[in-house]
Every structure is written in C-alpha cells, then in structure tokens.
Amino acid sequence: MMISTRGRYALRVLADLAEHDSGEFIPLKEVADRQRISLKYIERIMPVLTKNGYVLAMHGKGGGYKMLKSPKDCTIGDILRLTEGSLAPVSCLMQDAAPCPLREQCRTLSMWERLDTMISGFFDGITLADLIK
Amino acid sequence: MMISTRGRYALRVLADLAEHDSGEFIPLKEVADRQRISLKYIERIMPVLTKNGYVLAMHGKGGGYKMLKSPKDCTIGDILRLTEGSLAPVSCLMQDAAPCPLREQCRTLSMWERLDTMISGFFDGITLADLIK
DNA sequence: TTTTTTACCTACCAATCAAGTATGTTGGTG
DNA sequence: CACCAACATACTTGATTGGTAGGTAAAAAA
Numbered sequence: 001m002m003i004s005t006r007g008r009y010a011l012r013v014l015a016d017l018a019e020h021d022s023g024e025f026i027p028l029k030e031v032a033d034r035q036r037i038s039l040k041y042i043e044r045i046m047p048v049l050t051k052n053g054y055v056l057a058m059h060g061k062g063g064g065y066k067m068l069k070s071p072k073d074c075t076i077g078d079i080l081r082l083t084e085g086s087l088a089p090v091s092c093l094m095q096d097a098a099p100c101p102l103r104e105q106c107r108t109l110s111m112w113e114r115l116d117t118m119i120s121g122f123f124d125g126i127t128l129a130d131l132i133k
Numbered sequence: 134m135m136i137s138t139r140g141r142y143a144l145r146v147l148a149d150l151a152e153h154d155s156g157e158f159i160p161l162k163e164v165a166d167r168q169r170i171s172l173k174y175i176e177r178i179m180p181v182l183t184k185n186g187y188v189l190a191m192h193g194k195g196g197g198y199k200m201l202k203s204p205k206d207c208t209i210g211d212i213l214r215l216t217e218g219s220l221a222p223v224s225c226l227m228q229d230a231a232p233c234p235l236r237e238q239c240r241t242l243s244m245w246e247r248l249d250t251m252i253s254g255f256f257d258g259i260t261l262a263d264l265i266k
Numbered sequence: 267t268t269t270t271t272t273a274c275c276t277a278c279c280a281a282t283c284a285a286g287t288a289t290g291t292t293g294g295t296g
Numbered sequence: 297c298a299c300c301a302a303c304a305t306a307c308t309t310g311a312t313t314g315g316t317a318g319g320t321a322a323a324a325a326a
Contacts, residue, residue: 002135002222005314008241015240027272036235041315047274060323061271076244089135102169107148107264108141111209115255122248131240137284160301174286180303193294194300 007084009037010045011131014079017055018071019132025056025064048082071132077123087123089115140217142170143178144264147212150188151204152265158189158197181215204265210256220256222248 016031028046032039046065050057054074055065080087088094090112103109149164161179165172179198183190187207188198213220221227223245236242 001219001224001227003245004312005224008223008225011241012239019240025272029272038315040317043274044315050273057273058323059271059273059321061325063272063323065273086134090141091134091138092141094134106145107152108144111259111264112136115252118251118255119248122251126244131244138286139284158301162301171286173288176302177286177304183302190302191294192292192300192302193296195295196293196301198302 002087002089003080003084005041006045007080009035009042010049010079010083011076011128012037013042013046014049014054014067014071014074014128015131017065017067018128021067023066025058025062025066027064030064045083049079052082054079070129072127072129074128075124076126076128076131077120079128080123087116087119089119135220135222136213136217138174139178140213142168142175143182143212143216144209144261145170146175146179147182147187147200147207147261148264150198150200151261154200156199158191158195158199160197163197178216182212185215187212203262205260205262207261208257209259209261209264210253212261213256220249220252222252 012035013028013031016035017026020026020030028043029039031037032042046055046057049055050065054067054069056068057063057065077087086094091097092100092109093112093116100106100109145168146161146164149168150159153159161176162172164170165175179188179190182188183198187200187202189201190196190198210220219227224230225233225242226245226249233239233242
C-alpha cells in the first residue's frame with residue numbers, strides 16, 4: 001500500500017476544515033468527532049500543515065484551526081508529499097535511494113518511472129476544492 | 134511505497150528468464166547472479182509462479198526454470214497481484230478491508246477509487262514482452 | 267489570577283511487514 | 297550413489313504503522 005492513514009487523515013481533516021469554514025476557528029475535537037478519527041493522532045499530524053501555511057492555528061477558548069490557503073490552491077499532491085514524505089511507488093525512485101548498480105540494464109526501471117510520473121500527475125491535478133464540491 | 138521487492142524481483146526474474154530463453158532450463162543461481170538478487174530470497178518467491186503456470190520448474194542437474202507462458206500473455210498486473218497480494222493504493226480498498234462506516238460521506242473515497250483503477254489499468258496494459266523488447 | 271480550553275511536544279508501545287538468513291528436505295540426473 | 301537444484305520452514309533484524317499517555321504552552325474567560 002502506498003498511502004498510509006497519515007496522509008489520508010490529513011486530507012480528510014483539511015477537507016473538513018474547508019467544508020465547514022465559516023471564518024471561525026474550528027477545534028480539532030469537532031473535526032475528529034465528525035471524521036471519527038483519533039484526536040490524539042491527528043493532533044500530531046497538524047503541526048506540519050500549520051508550519052507550511054495550510055492552516056492557521058489558535059490556542060485557547062474559541063481557538064482551533066482555520067484554512068489559510070484557498071482550497072483550490074491546495075493540491076492533493078503537495079499535501080501528501082508533505083505528510084507522507086514521498087509518493088514514490090518503488091524504493092528505487094525515492095530521493096534518498098542508493099543509485100541502483102543495474103540502472104542501465106534494468107528492464108523495469110522505465111516502467112516505474114512512468115508510473116511515478118502518472119501518479120504524481122494524478123495527485124497534482126486534484127485540489128481540495130475538487131474534493132468538497 | 135506500493136511495490137515491495139517481492140513483486141519487483143518476480144518481474145525481474147521472469148523478464149530474465151524470458152530474455153535468456155533458449156529452451157533449456159535456467160538454474161535460479163544464474164538469474165540471481167545476473168540480477169544481483171539474493172538466491173535464497175527469490176527461491177521463496179518462485180513457487181507461486183510455478184503453481185500459477187508462469188514457469189516450469191525442474192529439479193536436479195540440468196534443472197532450473199523455463200518460461201511456460203509466452204511473455205506477451207503475461208501482464209504485469211497479474212504477476213504483481215500474484216506476488217504482492219494486492220495493488221490497492223489505500224487500505225480502504227483492500228479486499229479484506231472492513232467496510233468503512235463513513236463510506237457515504239467520505240470526500241476522498243472516489244479519488245482513491247479512480248487512482249486504483251488507473252494503476253490497475255496501467256499494469257494490465259503492460260506485458261513481460263514489453264519489458265524485454 | 268486562576269481556571270478552562272485548545273494547540274503542541276515527547277516518549278512510549280504493540281503489531282505488522284520487509285527483506286532477508288539459516289537449515290534443512292525432496293526430487294531428478296549422471 | 298553423489299550431486300544439483302527446487303522447495304519448505306523457521307528465524308532474525310530493522311523499520312513502519314497507528315496509535316496512547318502524559319505533560320507543556322498559550323490564549324481567553326471567570
């Protein structure tokens with residue numbers, strides 16, 4: 001499997017925030033209840049979205065999260081790369097991968113590269129706005 | 134990551150067998166040396182390919198493996214599903230997955246389904262013959 | 267100023283999977 | 297029989313997944 005709960009939950013939280021955006025901050029507890037996701041678990045996923053400008057976080061009463069970017073400017077590809085680390089379908093294509101000694105002769109490499117391109121293209125062609133409409 | 138070494142090695146072994154097919158049996162050791170894959174590891178992957186009619190196995194001296202199907206009748210999709218078990222990109226789409234309680238409201242499900250279809254289509258449209266030509 | 271509410275941080279944990287190794291056994295050949 | 301090669305089983309090591317527990321920091325309300 002390629003996409004773990006980490007990336008999938010991030011998408012659902014963002015979609016939920018975008019969908020219920022009224023200008024107010026939405027506490028994570030509300031989102032967790034609606035999406036039936038462990039509050040503690042997504043608490044740990046959120047900071048990376050805050051740091052990268054997807055949401056604004058506010059402490060204390062009346063606090064919570066609020067979308068900062070417009071949903072149509074948030075591609076699924078970027079969000080998944082941020083939360084999953086990589087979208088490469090095989091380890092030979094991962095950024096930190098040691099260069100394969102059989103690179104030149106490998107009969108499968110170009111297939112993996114085409115797949116990788118296709119998957120990235122798929123995710124980069126979808127935005128949060130597409131998900132909630 | 135989606136495709137582990139299990140499926141990737143299976144493809145490389147089969148491509149190697151097809152490429153070096155001379156009618157004789159090819160011992161796995163030869164393939165392992167050429168492909169620089171642990172012999173013991175692929176030994177454990179082969180039986181499923183034998184049982185499913187991809188290769189013919191022969192014990193003893195002069196034995197080894199030989200392609201049984203024509204490479205152009207071997208789709209990558211079938212080989213990967215056999216060796217990897219599943220090609221589903223997310224757990225919600227796996228065969229044994231418990232039906233998600235939020236199925237109807239989930240804003241991401243249809244995206245995963247489209248991705249799944251796209252990936253399957255990709256792999257089902259490629260055969261071993263494409264890899265070795 | 268204390269309490270409440272919320273985000274955030276760190277450490278831990280159990281289960282599973284990945285990628286092998288090690289050690290044999292079975293079956294065919296010369 | 298000796299040898300070779302496929303096949304089978306058990307184990308290992310390390311990483312990842314999907315959390316939980318417990319506490320800290322900040323902001324607002326009482």
